[in-house]
């Protein structure tokens with residue numbers, strides 16, 4: 001695989017070519033995903049659940065993110081690698097700068113941060129200092145204690161308009177990629193069409209430019225509650241490599257996520 005950059009993603013959006021991405025937390029899976037041609041990997045703070053067994057992403061530290069980012073990069077030298085900045089590590093733009101430097105030096109190409117228009121200054125600050133930023137709107141898991149649980153977001157017209165307006169504000173501030181999580185598919189389509197940057201969905205229907213899944217959800221080893229948008233590709237394929245291949249095939253074909261893995265509105 002040639003090194004994947006944001007330029008590739010922007011080109012794919014222009015061409016209407018979809019792309020698949022996965023979370024990764026270690027060398028072995030990162031290598032396998034890269035070998036299967038997955039162009040974008042995310043060291044997600046979902047590792048608080050999938051790796052550490054917590055019930056939220058709140059306990060995850062910058063040290064944790066640095067550790068996992070380093071090892072994922074070892075396995076996947078040429079993917080576009082995103083790393084989450086964890087809970088409260090970007091409360092001020094100076095903190096964001098300090099912590100972004102740590103995950104970038106561990107091997108990330110870009111950082112992801114959760115939240116709306118309040119992040120505009122932070123995005124401008126990071127981008128001016130050579131850190132590309134991916135936003136994350138909709139269900140933002142670091143806010144679980146504000147939400148009081150994990151629910152579909154953007155269901156009222158007012159909230160939907162708010163999310164679209166946040167997305168436009170952050171794009172104007174320099175955001176170069178956006179993750180939309182758990183929102184109605186009609187809203188995801190609206191936001192994807194309104195932005196010129198690529199948009200990646202999870203639980204956001206089939207109309208976004210790219211898709212992402214938590215790798216444990218993709219191979220059906222999620223413990224406890226399995227979200228509606230998750231799909232186990234391992235049972236229908238029989239090997240992890242084939243599951244990754246099939247996931248990517250269905251994303252590129254636009255057949256995953258189907259309606260049963262999406263939220264109507």
Ligand code: KIV
Nearest residue numbers: 023044045046179202
């Ligand atoms: O941490 C994570 O895995 C994520 C994805 C669900 C987008 O943020």
Ligand code: NA
Nearest residue numbers: 044045046084
């Ligand atoms: Na995350």
